[in-house]
Amino acid sequence: MAKKPTKNVIEKKEFSLDDFKKTQGLNFTIKEKELTWIPLSEAFHDAVKVPGIPIGYFTSFRGYSNTGKSTAIYEGVAGCQKIGVLPIIYETEGNWNWEHAKNIGVQFEEYVDEETGEVNYRGDFIFIQGSDLLNMYSCYDHQHSKMGTKPLRYEPVVEDIAYHMNSILDAQQEGKLPRNVCFFWDSVGTSNCFKGATSKTTNNQWTAGALATCFKSLINFRIPASRREDSEYTATFAVVQQIWLDNENKVIKHKGGEAFFYSPRLIFHFGGILTHSTEKLKATLNGEEFQFGIETRIRCEKNQVNGIEQKGKIASTPHGYWNPDKINDYKELHKDFIKEKLNTEYDDFVIEKERINLSDEDMHG
Numbered sequence: 148m149a150k151k152p153t154k155n156v157i158e159k160k161e162f163s164l165d166d167f168k169k170t171q172g173l174n175f176t177i178k179e180k181e182l183t184w185i186p187l188s189e190a191f192h193d194a195v196k197v198p199g200i201p202i203g204y205f206t207s208f209r210g211y212s213n214t215g216k217s218t219a220i221y222e223g224v225a226g227c228q229k230i231g232v233l234p235i236i237y238e239t240e241g242n243w244n245w246e247h248a249k250n251i252g253v254q255f256e257e258y259v260d261e262e263t264g265e266v267n268y269r270g271d272f273i274f275i276q277g278s279d280l281l282n283m284y285s286c287y288d289h290q291h292s293k294m295g296t297k298p299l300r301y302e303p304v305v306e307d308i309a310y311h312m313n314s315i316l317d318a319q320q321e322g323k324l325p326r327n328v329c330f331f332w333d334s335v336g337t338s339n340c341f342k343g344a345t346s347k348t349t350n351n352q353w354t355a356g357a358l359a360t361c362f363k364s365l366i367n368f369r370i371p372a373s374r375r376e377d378s379e380y381t382a383t384f385a386v387v388q389q390i391w392l393d394n395e396n397k398v399i400k401h402k403g404g405e406a407f408f409y410s411p412r413l414i415f416h417f418g419g420i421l422t423h424s425t426e427k428l429k430a431t432l433n434g435e436e437f438q439f440g441i442e443t444r445i446r447c448e449k450n451q452v453n454g455i456e457q458k459g460k461i462a463s464t465p466h467g468y469w470n471p472d473k474i475n476d477y478k479e480l481h482k483d484f485i486k487e488k489l490n491t492e493y494d495d496f497v498i499e500k501e502r503i504n505l506s507d508e509d510m511h512g
Contacts, residue, residue, distance in 0.1 A: 177375045179203075182453065185329060185383065186226040187219065190468040194445050194459035195415065199226055200329070201452045203374035205366045205410055206385045209401065210417030214425055214443050215463030216387045217242065218251070219415070220333045222467050223385055225252035228271050232383070233326040235273040235315060237308050239337045240387075243276075250484075251467040275311070277303040277338070284310065289341040289361075300344035305354060305403075308332060309361035312384075316369050319380050327381045334387040336402025355404025366410045386411075392421065414449040425503055428462060428474065430485045432496035437488040440464035442471050442500065474498060 168174040180203065187199035200206050200223050208216045220236070225248075227234040236243075245268060249255070255270035268274070280303035286295045289306040318324040340357035343349050366384065373381040389402045399420060401408050408414070418424045428440040446458030462469040462477075465484065469477045478485065478498055489496060 177377050179374045180376055180378075180381070185223055185232060186229065187222045188468040190461055190470040190473075191219075191222070193470050194457075194461040194468075195447045196455050196457040197413075197447060197450070197453075199223070200383060200385050201413060202232070202327070202329075202383050203370065203381045204383060204412045204452055205370060206383075206413040206415075207388055207407060207411040208385070208415050208417065209388045209390050209408075209448075210443075211391075211419075211423045212389055213441065214418035214423055215441055215445075215461065215468075216389075216417050217333050218463045218468055220331050220385070220387060221248050221251040221253060223329065223331060224248070224272060225254070225467075227329050228252075228254050231327070233271065233273070233324075233328045235275070235312075235328055235330050237275050237280075237311075237330070237332040239277045239280075239303065239308075239332070240334045241277070241337075242333070243274075247465060250465050280304075280307040280311065283307070300341070302344050303338055304341045304344050305338050305357050306341045306361045308338070309365060312365055313369070316365075316382055319382070325380065327383075329383040329385065332384075332386045334389060334402075335407050336389055351404070355406060358404050359406035362406065362410075397421075411449065412451040413447070416446050416448040418443050423503065427501040427503060428464070429499045429501060430478070430489060430496045431499050432489055432491055432493060435489050435491070436499075437485060439485060439488070440469070 165174060183202045184198045185200040185202060192198050200219075208219045210216050217240075224234040224236060245255070245257075253270075253272075255268045255272070257266060257268055259265070260267050281301070284303075284307045285298040285300060287293075287307075287310070288295055288299060289304070289310070312330055315324065315328060315330075319326070319328060335358070336354075338354075339349060340354040342353045342357070370382045370384050372378060386407060388407055390399050391402065392398075393400050424444055426442040427438050428442055429436045429438050440463050442460060442462045444458065445461045447456040450456050460471050462471045462474060464477060464481075466477070466481055475498070482494060485496065486492065486494070
């Protein structure tokens with residue numbers, strides 16, 4: 148009688164996911180640092196219920212021209228100085244005003260350069276304009292990543308800012324800059340790209356592509372990675388970006404392309420969608436008037452930081468943001484400033500509002 152075949156019993160091995168992770172170097176997950184903020188004004192918090200700019204994140208302030216966006220940059224710089232974060236300012240729009248910065252609370256010293264006789268400013272910040280970028284990188288070939296000896300173009304480009312930001316973060320990681328930093332850019336869409344500059348043309352698609360490419364590692368890795376507890380220092384990024392309306396589809400578009408719309412974790416929208424939707428704030432006396440600010444709508448368009456998405460109104464003034472419901476308090480606190488602008492000694496000036504570019508849809512939106 149034939150023997151029945153015996154079954155080969157396969158011994159099951161115990162599997163440990165923890166051991167497997169260890170062999171792959173994935174046996175731990177680093178916790179993020181506690182959420183902290185670069186403080187903006189109380190009025191900003193009153194309007195959107197967010198205290199300011201989240202540290203370790205990418206934040207965007209967007210809207211039409213003259214809707215109060217840049218005030219957030221001045222307040223952000225002042226807020227950085229209050230908590231010991233080093234503000235690094237890229238000013239490519241040409242609208243920075245040192246008196247305005249001082250009134251809002253930015254700390255700096257004004258001095259005269261003994262060699263040139265020029266008035267300069269120094270303090271706990273790094274301030275970079277388009278001409279500074281050009282001086283540093285006009286000979287740099289961003290296409291082939293090498294420095295030459297002759298200028299390749301005569302205008303700053305968006306790649307210059309990304310290159311400089313990476314250099315700052317390299318210095319931070321190497322211990323040469325032992326500080327938490329916050330990058331501010333006012334504003335996206337004001338600079339050409341390398342390809343456009345070297346070909347002496349302007350192509351919006353080229354610039355949009357350059358922004359998406361050269362900032363990719365910064366906004367998707369280097370800045371978020373600084374939130375990890377094993378990162379000694381943090382990096383934060385905040386930008387101002389103008390918008391325009393695609394009238395055909397009634398869709399908001401962003402100057403410089405859409406890369407900086409999808410990437411920020413926090414977006415604040417100033418003004419309306421169809422129009423600027425602002426109101427001029429004027430001090431008037433005996434037929435003389437001084438426009439000292441604007442009142443605008445503001446809303447948190449996107450919040451992937453703490454989820455709060457509120458909307459309200461805010462006044463942008465020479466001294467920062469102010470609660471529109473308390474504008475008479477502003478008048479009392481800064482009446483000497485307003486009287487000087489009106490060239491009067493009298494205190495009985497009145498504050499008036501002039502509505503501009505306010506559509507019914509935006510007014511009730």
